[in-house]
Amino acid sequence: MEKSKKLILGISTSYIHSILNIGVNLALVPIILSSIGKLEYGIWITILSIVGYMGLLDFGVATATSKFLSENNTPNLPEAKKIISNSFTVYSIIASIVVVITVFLSFFLMRFFDIREDLLSISSIVFLLAGLNMALSFPSNVFGSVLFGFKDFFSFNIINILGVIVNAILTIVLLKMGFGIMSLAVVLLLTTFFVLFLRVVYLKKTMPDLFSNLWGFDRTIFFKILSFSGFMLVLSLGGQIVFNTDSIIIAKFLGISSVATYAIAFRMTQATTTFTYKISDAFFPFFSEFHSSKNKDKFVLFLFESTKFSIGLATILFLILIFLGKDIIGLWVGSQNFVGNLIFYFMALVALMGSIIRPGVMALKGMGKLKKIVLFNILEAFLNLFFSIFLVLKFGLFGVILGTFLAMFVTSFWLVPFTVCREGQISFKKYFFETIFMPILLGVCLMLPFLFFNFGMINNNWLIIIIKAMLLSIIYLFLFVFLCINKERRLFYMEKLRCFLLKKAIF
Template identity: 25%
Template sequence: MEKINQLKAGAILSYISMGLGYIISIVYTPIMLRLLGQSEYGLYNLVASIVAYLGVLNFGFGSAYMRYYSRYKIKSDKEKIATLNGMFLIIFTIIGVVAVVAGIILAMNIEIIFGAQLTVSELVKAKVLMMIMVVNLAISFPTIVFTSHITANEKFIFQKIVNMISVVINPFIVLPVLFLGYGSIGLVVASTILNIVIGIINVCYCIKKLQMRFSIRNMDFTLMKEMTVFSSFIFIYMIIDQINWNIDKFILGRFKGTEEVAIYSVGAQFNSYLISIAAVVSGVFIPRVNKIVSEELKSKKLTDLFIRIGKIQFVLVALVVMGFTIFGESFINIWAGETYSKSYAVAMILMIPMGLVLIQNIGIEIRKAQDLHQTPAKFMLCIAIINIIITIPMAKEYGAIGSAIGTSIAVVINQIFINFYYFLVCGLDIKLFLKQILIFSKGLIIPIIVGCLMISNKGKFNDITFLSMVIPYIIIYFISLYYFSFEKYEKDLFIGQPYNKISNIVNRYVKK
């Protein structure tokens, strides 16, 4: 019962935390943009994108820890668990030291890394930022053992509450530092201090509450080899993510300067919102995917699930993409300022192809459950390299918009391959999926017409007045989909169940 409560509460707190994160980001980011200025904000993102590459040094061992911890916990082998804890603490501590050494080498060669586009003062500040960020990263590595231990023990309530507190407190720590004029250096120092405090809380909880113990005797090197093989493909996916979503900033910083990095970063932020919204939907269905994979006659069931979840994600993804197409430019002008007007084009170029990927997001979990993720990982790594080759000339010529185009081309090429892979190897009926999505999309006709009319008459309104039409547009969107696209499952999911619950409450109240 406690396990079920932890899962339910953890899921609810995840949604609350994500919602708070969005709200705080929307309120906090424009203040930060104006206090830092476009150039320094770009410099901050540029350095962060380089340090993020050091994050792959964890090699995906966090996932490996939970897998092997669960294996030993079932057997109640406390000695093995203690040895596992000790082994991972040593591994991540060594990785942290390696990260510091690598960071020092990068900082000492900052001029070579960023080229001639940065000024002398920017290079000096970049060096300081990199050193602080590397220290922050190095500290975070050993704490992975403790956060993984909390997750493996399914203590989701504690974990999510700590994460939520961190999200809420962060701007209250950072903003005073920015108002005092300490700029990006003050920002990363404040974030590092918060990271240390959160790390200490997790350590204390594991040792005192969960009775976490460590042993460095009888180190199992056979297990180490097995974990390395298990983590290798996770490591490849981590590299791919870093290349696809951080290389653009580095290329822009190298060839165009910090202002273009800032413009790209603002646009990419909206794309990250879209990705996280879709990830929540697919994440809920992971246990069901694994259950179906273990059954016979699984292909039809997997295709049915693939289509059903695809439709749900289509509803959310299409709303975000279409809504941003109509209202995004006005929102960015108010939110970030007119100096970031090109960020609208960057966001659109990234979001449209990404939207097509996200409606098939559950496919990632399907191929993982079938242990068919190795070939896509290798192909995606090749595409990530092609992304770099395409993006460099595009960034040189067209700046932030060119970088976004290069990344989007790579995303489209990758998704074409993945669809063939789903069809030929994973047993998913992609033709049926595409047919169902095409039929389902007829409900978008009215929202598209309304959206075109809004855009064509936009000049009659100022930005604030235009944004007041967002709520009416969302209502039109859902009414159109309800009558022209939704079947019983979607109606119950989006409208029916909440309506029935409200009706039951009202009826009970009336009867009283």
């Protein structure tokens, strides 16, 4: 299948998965809140944040596996089999370590937080199940990275879509049966097993030779993976501190109940990054391939396009959050669960900033040029930790998100675009103005007229909100196409879209 068709199929099915996943998760929140209450929901979010740190034991092996497999255009190479078997062996060992850590921590960890005695036992069991789910996810990631590395995005996304559907059905059924917070952990574990099962069955059928022997260790291959994955570990550490520590800090200093209010708003704003990240993430195997083949023109083209489209979409979603976010949360879970305008605006800004730097991060991963940004990523992570703890004592919930914003703004927000331009020998001025400045400027110009249009209008039903969001999106997209994309590229995309819809060869 041609690269562009694979990319289109990958992005389209990825967006279907994202829309379904976000829609299901958002729809489940009111059901979960009404079933278990704000306190137990806060416990659940806190447990997920703690267990998320065990994901650091991934060591970036999955990303490294995808990278090295994507550099080979055929799945029949002996080296590919060695990469897969080494990854599976390493992940199996890691999974065993996670199980031991989980069992050990389950005896006392939840006492660290101010949880009622009648909820301590159930919280410990839920933590145990969540940890076992994390352990099971490691071998599952091997098979997922194989699909992604060989650019079989369609199958990768379809399996994930089925997982979302199963998760939603089981969650509703078990909650209705009265299993409470326990049902969330059980469903999570069952869904991970279901996705693992589908990935194994599919790959055994389509690529049987690759999985003739999953157990194996090759010193050369191991250190090849480790040379890349070691830096991914450090980057993952930064990400965990930035996005998982907030809930733990809130639970410790402000109480478990405050976690739920913060998490509802943060989950909504971060849901927008799921859409924008899909664009740049789908380009990762191509960044890796073009860099390894020294095809600089294609690499630069894909970098510029992925950045421009990611930021364009992120700007639309940012404007929708700013103008309609409060009303959406009010209709979704009730206005009493809204975290406050200022906190919410900063959450939306953090999501926008993350979408701005994401394409550059994926390009650097594809190039294997991670050394230069690892130090700054860790700096951001620990600045976030320091700022959040210091500011939460002074400003409460607002201090937590302010710390996240300040840490990102003074480090990765500037470092990543500059580094990717330097490593790729690209003009920073051209990259910044063509891909970042113009889409953002367009959004800023639309803020005043939309503020005037939205002023005094009551957004008290979903129809009004949807109409406003669609109107804003259409206006922005129209201006984006004609102001941010040159005529040659517009004609190119129109032709590719026409060929795709008519099921003709794209090249």
